[in-house]
Amino acid sequence: MTFAGADKDGANLVSILLPCSERPYAVETRAIPSVLAQTHRDWELIVVSDTENNARMRAAVARFDDPRITYVEVPRSGDGVRRGSPTARARALNLGQRLATGTALFLLDEDSEYLPHHLEASRQAMSAASADLVAGPVTVSDPNTGGGLAVDAAGALQTVPASVAFAARWQDVDFPEDTDFPGDADGQPERAKWTAMRDAGAHVVELTAPGIVSHGDDATGRVRVSMPSLPETARLHELVDAIAYTRQLSNHGPINAKLETGLAEYIGARHVITAASGDTALGMALIYAASRSDDRDEVVLPSYTFPSTVNCVVRAGLTPVFCDIEPENLCASAATMAPLVTERTLALVPVLAHGAPCEIDGIQDLADESGALLITDAAAALGATVGGRKVGTFGDMEMFSLSSTKVLTAGEGGFLSLGDDDTLARLREIGRYGLDGSFSCVAPGVNGRLAEWSAGLALAGIDRLDEWLVARRRTATHYEQGLADLEHLRVIPHHVADRIGTAKDVVLVVESPALRDELAERLLRNRIETRPYFRPVHVMSPFKHLVRAPLEVTDQLADRMLSLPITNEIPESTTQHVIDVLRFELEDLVARSSLRA
Numbered sequence: 144m145t146f147a148g149a150d151k152d153g154a155n156l157v158s159i160l161l162p163c164s165e166r167p168y169a170v171e172t173r174a175i176p177s178v179l180a181q182t183h184r185d186w187e188l189i190v191v192s193d194t195e196n197n198a199r200m201r202a203a204v205a206r207f208d209d210p211r212i213t214y215v216e217v218p219r220s221g222d223g224v225r226r227g228s229p230t231a232r233a234r235a236l237n238l239g240q241r242l243a244t245g246t247a248l249f250l251l252d253e254d255s256e257y258l259p260h261h262l263e264a265s266r267q268a269m270s271a272a273s274a275d276l277v278a279g280p281v282t283v284s285d286p287n288t289g290g291g292l293a294v295d296a297a298g299a300l301q302t303v304p305a306s307v308a309f310a311a312r313w314q315d316v317d318f319p320e321d322t323d324f325p326g327d328a329d330g331q332p333e334r335a336k337w338t339a340m341r342d343a344g345a346h347v348v349e350l351t352a353p354g355i356v357s358h359g360d361d362a363t364g365r366v367r368v369s370m371p372s373l374p375e376t377a378r379l380h381e382l383v384d385a386i387a388y389t390r391q392l393s394n395h396g397p398i399n400a401k402l403e404t405g406l407a408e409y410i411g412a413r414h415v416i417t418a419a420s421g422d423t424a425l426g427m428a429l430i431y432a433a434s435r436s437d438d439r440d441e442v443v444l445p446s447y448t449f450p451s452t453v454n455c456v457v458r459a460g461l462t463p464v465f466c467d468i469e470p471e472n473l474c475a476s477a478a479t480m481a482p483l484v485t486e487r488t489l490a491l492v493p494v495l496a497h498g499a500p501c502e503i504d505g506i507q508d509l510a511d512e513s514g515a516l517l518i519t520d521a522a523a524a525l526g527a528t529v530g531g532r533k534v535g536t537f538g539d540m541e542m543f544s545l546s547s548t549k550v551l552t553a554g555e556g557g558f559l560s561l562g563d564d565d566t567l568a569r570l571r572e573i574g575r576y577g578l579d580g581s582f583s584c585v586a587p588g589v590n591g592r593l594a595e596w597s598a599g600l601a602l603a604g605i606d607r608l609d610e611w612l613v614a615r616r617r618t619a620t621h622y623e624q625g626l627a628d629l630e631h632l633r634v635i636p637h638h639v640a641d642r643i644g645t646a647k648d649v650v651l652v653v654e655s656p657a658l659r660d661e662l663a664e665r666l667l668r669n670r671i672e673t674r675p676y677f678r679p680v681h682v683m684s685p686f687k688h689l690v691r692a693p694l695e696v697t698d699q700l701a702d703r704m705l706s707l708p709i710t711n712e713i714p715e716s717t718t719q720h721v722i723d724v725l726r727f728e729l730e731d732l733v734a735r736s737s738l739r740a
Contacts, residue, residue: 155185157262157308158245162235162252163192164227165668167203168727169253173358175207177256183263186211188251189242191235193217193226199731213242233318233332240318246311250333254358254670255305261354265308272348276300276340277308279350283357286366289714291356296349304333306355313340361670366721368672371547371554372611372711374603382599391595398598403558405605410525410535412560414567417593418574421522421544421557422451427573427591428518428540428559429459431566432490434586435516439489444520445475446681446690446697448494452520453680461489465681467694472642473497473635473650477505483692484509490516495534496677497706498523498550498645499637503537510538518542523647525551526612530641535560545601550615550645550711551608553601556593611711612645618709618718619646625722626651631658631733632705648676649707656702658732663705665728671721674706 159178163170170190178188188211192200197216204214217235224230240248247269249262265277278300283292299306316339318332341347358364373379386398399417407415418424429442442456446465456463467479473496480491491510493501503519510517517538521527525543527534535541543549545556561567574591577584604611619637626634631654637644653659663673679701681690708721 153185154246155183155266156245157183157186157247157249157266158240158243158311159186159188159249159251159262160236160239160243161188161190162232162239163190163194163200164231164253165194166253166670167194167199168669168724169358170200171203171206172723173256174251174253175204175212177258178251179207179209180259181257181262182259183266186262187243187245188212189239190214191217191239193231193235195226215239215242229332230320233320236318236332237320240314243311243314247308248311248314249308250304250306252305254360254364255303256356256358257305258354258356260352264350264352264354268348268350269308269310273346274348275310275313275345276337276347277350278347279306279355280353281306281355281357282353283359283363286358286364286714286717286720287370287708287710288712289716293353296351299355300337300347300349301334303355303357304331305357307333307337309340309345313345316340316343359670364670366671366708366713366717367710368674368706368708369548370710370712371552372550372604372607374600374607378603379600382603383596386595386599393592393594395592396595396598398595398602399593402593402598402602402605405602406558407560409605409608410533410560412535413562414564415558415560416567416570416574416591417556417558417598418591419557419593420555421542421546422455423574423589423591424544424557424559425452425518425520425522425542426455426458426589427570428542429455429461429490430573430587430589431540431569432516432518433459433461434569436489439487439515441485441487442490442492443475443480443483443488443515444492445479445494445496446679446686446694447473447496447677447700448520448680449522449677450680450683451522452492452494453686456492463686463689464488465686465690465694466692467696468496468700469502470652470696470700471635472499472501472639473700474499474501475506476502477509480506481509484513484515488513488515490518492518492520494520495522495524495527495644497635497650498527498647499635499639500524500527500529500534500642500644502642503529503534507538516540522557523549524645525549526608527645528643536562539563540566545597548647550611550647551601551604553593553597556597556601558593614711615646615709616643618713618715619649621715621718622649622707622709622722625719626725629726629729631729646709649709650676651705651707652700653703653705658736659703659705661732662725662729665732666721666725669724669728671724672708675702675704676706677704678702 281299519541522544545553577588635650637646
């Protein structure tokens, strides 16, 4: 199918080839608008669609109603060529260049934008030097930081096809459609054509001023669902030098000691003990709990958690007892835990899902009444508060993770906060293989040591923790407000009453598992990562036999959760892009579902 173009002739006419795969939103909001904004107005745009659903791309292009735009679809040959493959892209480019009538041909892709002067500057350079091929510098945008990487013309010629224009006299040189590309083509049909042109004596001119903004490719242009923040390099170097000076890399060295002090002061806890991971820290707490009682061996905890929580219970020789969660915050409460508490209950382990505090006071009352320990899995909740009081100062012990997905990271690490001196001494023994001061093993233990390098990474970041939390909460609020009016999903709020979470994740509850999966797939096509956090543990094969009571809310939410990109540094423009794409794709999915019904 082709939209009728205008009569196009003359020495000033240039042709733009835009091969499309599966991102109509990018074509509609980035690529085509950048062509319409060009200072050189004598152009034709040939949009070549090769998608699973050409109707969506056709509709996106038709909205512009510009006679200079031609839309055509690649015929489906049934030969098994995968859409999006180099061969499919070459076919689209060849179809486009056969239709081109300009004196020069420019390339554009779905995730690139021309700067307003691009056509004019490239055309003038080609004419002045009688060039066959023109390439210019490119700015590659990083959606995760808002920064940009400058790529010079030589590099752009190899990596960013949209930076290149070639004279119409080379129009008959096809983009190779087989997979036997020249050695330097790296599987790219565009580079293969440039190689063939150079081998045939083509004259290449390189521009000095950027004319393109590229939003990357499938590898470099993804909006990441999570990304660690690193402290200032100078501060990190200071700590590395200090570690190198002492030559103490582990065994609770001076950097670990400073980290424990810094974390305790930040939280307001009496004690902090670091560990090799959050998993290790929680395991140490449960080994300690198991050693306190012979007639209590059950741990009540939500099924809606990461498997690590349950694994720690099992490794300590204890029995997990799964409770339900509250739909508003995805956390356990006293009401969901109480029916499962018996005389065998050793500990209550609420999980602060996604960094959101639970109703901890009620759970503390339940622990006091039942004689159970309160050990909180606060892996993602460093910096969260309840009534102005920081998480880490409640219950008997609270575990935090310092993994690379957390607001503050050690690369890998974790810690426990607690208030009892004797418990601290026992935990240090447990984390030292169960050894006492004379190197005699007095109890079962683990290797709980956090390496000094990892401790240094976390210590260097503590001063920025509040700054990062402010940024994440601002991003979470942006998502919550930007998606609040949608009928087919809801956003779990990070701030409810006097409970303020860390916004470690931004979590959607989608109307159905099928819609969740389709939405995640659509977002990934737009280079937006998501994650299905959490998959309830009680549906996993190692733990199915442990279910004692119905988990109605957990079961209702299973397979409907979807976490959106959020980091300490994600720009507001990227958050808005995710919101806009999500709304665009959700509207289409819902409309198609209605049509099917």
